Amino acid sequence: MNLTIYNTLTRKKEVFKPINEPNVGLYVCGPTVYGDPHLGHARPAITFDILFRLLKHLDYKVRYVRNVTDVGHLESDADEGEDKIAKKARLDQLEPMEIAQRYTIRYHDAMKMLNTLPPSIEPRASGHIIEQIELIKKILKNGFAYESNGSIYFDVEKYHEKYNYGKLSGRVIEDMISSTRKLDGQDEKRNSIDFALWKKANPEHIMRWPSPWSIGFPGWHLECSAMSTKYLGEPFDIHGGGMDLVFPHHECEIAQSVAANGKEAVRYWMHNNMITINGQKMGKSLGNFITLEELFEGNHKMLTQAYSPMTIKLFILQAHYRSTLDFSNEALQAAEKGLSRLFAAARLLTKIKPSANSTVNVNELWEKAYTALCDDLNSPIALATIFDWVRIINSLSEGKETITQADLKTLKSTFNTLVFDILGLANEQLADTKHTNLAGNLMEMILNIRLQAKANKDFATSDKIRDDLAKLGVTVKDRKDGFDWEI
RNA sequence: GGUCUCGUGGCCGAGUGGCUAGGCAGUGGUCUGCAAAACCACGUACAGCGGUUCGAUUCCGCUCGAGACCUCCA
Numbered sequence: 001m002n003l004t005i006y007n008t009l010t011r012k013k014e015v016f017k018p019i020n021e022p023n024v025g026l027y028v029c030g031p032t033v034y035g036d037p038h039l040g041h042a043r044p045a046i047t048f049d050i051l052f053r054l055l056k057h058l059d060y061k062v063r064y065v066r067n068v069t070d071v072g073h074l075e076s077d078a079d080e081g082e083d084k085i086a087k088k089a090r091l092d093q094l095e096p097m098e099i100a101q102r103y104t105i106r107y108h109d110a111m112k113m114l115n116t117l118p119p120s121i122e123p124r125a126s127g128h129i130i131e132q133i134e135l136i137k138k139i140l141k142n143g144f145a146y147e148s149n150g151s152i153y154f155d156v157e158k159y160h161e162k163y164n165y166g167k168l169s170g171r172v173i174e175d176m177i178s179s180t181r182k183l184d185g186q187d188e189k190r191n192s193i194d195f196a197l198w199k200k201a202n203p204e205h206i207m208r209w210p211s212p213w214s215i216g217f218p219g220w221h222l223e224c225s226a227m228s229t230k231y232l233g234e235p236f237d238i239h240g241g242g243m244d245l246v247f248p249h250h251e252c253e254i255a256q257s258v259a260a261n262g263k264e265a266v267r268y269w270m271h272n273n274m275i276t277i278n279g280q281k282m283g284k285s286l287g288n289f290i291t292l293e294e295l296f297e298g299n300h301k302m303l304t305q306a307y308s309p310m311t312i313k314l315f316i317l318q319a320h321y322r323s324t325l326d327f328s329n330e331a332l333q334a335a336e337k338g339l340s341r342l343f344a345a346a347r348l349l350t351k352i353k354p355s356a357n358s359t360v361n362v363n364e365l366w367e368k369a370y371t372a373l374c375d376d377l378n379s380p381i382a383l384a385t386i387f388d389w390v391r392i393i394n395s396l397s398e399g400k401e402t403i404t405q406a407d408l409k410t411l412k413s414t415f416n417t418l419v420f421d422i423l424g425l426a427n428e429q430l431a432d433t434k435h436t437n438l439a440g441n442l443m444e445m446i447l448n449i450r451l452q453a454k455a456n457k458d459f460a461t462s463d464k465i466r467d468d469l470a471k472l473g474v475t476v477k478d479r480k481d482g483f484d485w486e487i
Numbered sequence: 488g489g490u491c492u493c494g495u496g497g498c499c500g501a502g503u504g505g506c507u508a509g510g511c512a513g514u515g516g517u518c519u520g521c522a523a524a525a526c527c528a529c530g531u532a533c534a535g536c537g538g539u540u541c542g543a544u545u546c547c548g549c550u551c552g553a554g555a556c557c558u559c560c561a
Binding site for chain 2 (some may be wrong): 372
């Protein structure tokens with residue numbers, strides 16, 4: 001099956017063709033580790049995790065690189081020139097690397113809880129200063145950068161004479177130059193739209209490295225250019241990230257690659273949209289974000305309860321990755337109930353008895369859901385199809401539909417592949433472990449006693465057992481041929 | 488201000504020039520000792536106004552509204 005993906009560069013869906021089949025290089029912009037991972041971080045992580053899993057399922061050999069930005073970016077406010085990570089470190093009286101380490105671990109923990117696969121390589125910007133300096137040298141040598149007071153700036157205007165700065169973001173650079181030039185007479189930069197490749201460090205700036213030009217630190221956009229091509233070659237297949245990175249971050253990456261090597265490094269640019277809260281972007285700068293920990297613990301004023309990582313995942317997958325997704329407590333509650341319905345069906349599926357013939361067409365699930373996923377990761381359609389089959393599985397369980405042994409086998413494998421392998425939903429409470437451990441055996445025992453009480457029409461006893469279990473958080477579901485239960 | 492995106496039923500959210508999205512919530516029913524779950528049925532949509540078309544929620548134009556980027560941001 002062909003995979004199509006929406007390429008931001010061409011603004012349309014394209015059939016995905018790897019440069020070096022069967023190898024695929026995937027690079028995704030990771031977090032800047034100076035704060036707790038929040039709901040916004042979950043979106044690209046989950047989106048590109050699905051892509052990673054899907055590519056592997058399509059039998060590609062995928063190298064997935066996601067960076068950790070631990071050098072920090074320049075502040076834009078009064079603390080101009082000071083590194084974000086350095087600033088936080090000074091306030092907390094900690095080493096910058098201590099901060100970076102702490103939040104890297106927290107990020108990893110959250111990503112693991114969301115059941116996203118770890119990238120093949122997770123390079124740190126601080127570990128690639130040399131590569132970044134080499135890249136700057138190349139750009140300087142090709143004449144697309146200049147030194148100014150120990151700092152190196154990218155000469156956008158000069159670059160634009162030969163190439164097209166703005167091709168990714170659709171920005172008209174001539175307008176930007178003419179409208180902003182006059183304001184920046186005093187600046188080190190020749191032009192306000194020039195961006196830093198290397199910044200000379202102020203004395204108080206504690207994250208610093210030597211370079212041919214000054215003691216300083218690399219510019220904002222350099223690390224991704226340097227690390228992506230180091231590990232994936234040039235050109236490589238897919239570069240992903242949040243839509244808010246299109247300009248300037250990714251636009252600058254293109255310019256850097258072209259200025260250094262005369263050609264673009266990336267074939268397909270993919271961007272996930274933002275999560276909004278009350279219709280507004282959820283973000284660090286707006287102070288309206290919810291951390292993943294707060295979500296998992298229900299510890300936030302907008303939340304009435306805690307939500308499991310898988311609930312968050314389903315919530316995100318129910319929207320297409322290129323649409324904004326509006327967060328609300330109500331929407332999460334809906335996702336939670338849907339998830340439990342989905343998992344209940346997954347459990348039921350293990351108990352269905354085959355019949356002589358099938359009244360259902362099991363191929364439909366795979367065809368519709370897999371086709372949807374291969375169509376620019378249309379997870380909402382895939383999930384809609386899966387939920388159609390949740391209903392069918394329930395009907396099969398009640399004997400309202402029938403299925404042959406062979407079809408049942410196909411259905412189990414298809415359902416599990418889609419839900420668990422590709423969408424990466426994980427149910428820690430799934431039957432196997434639950435029903436073999438002590439708690440599971442005790443539940444069997446208790447519920448058999450209740451069944452006996454029911455058979456004797458001793459409803460007082462059976463209701464007491466059910467009510468007491470409910471107080472412990474266990475829901476009992478009576479069935480024709482016995483019982484089921486879930487926590 | 489410039490560039491761009493979007494406006495779908497109570498909420499979230501797909502999709503399409505004519506054929507049920509889906510989840511959650513609601514209503515009626517079946518099942519059940521009762522309940523839960525499940526299944527069946529039902530209802531409320533495509534911001535507004537024009538245009539193209541046999542036919543538009545879907546294409547085009549305008550109006551209104553919301554948002555994103557232009558500054559670190561997933």
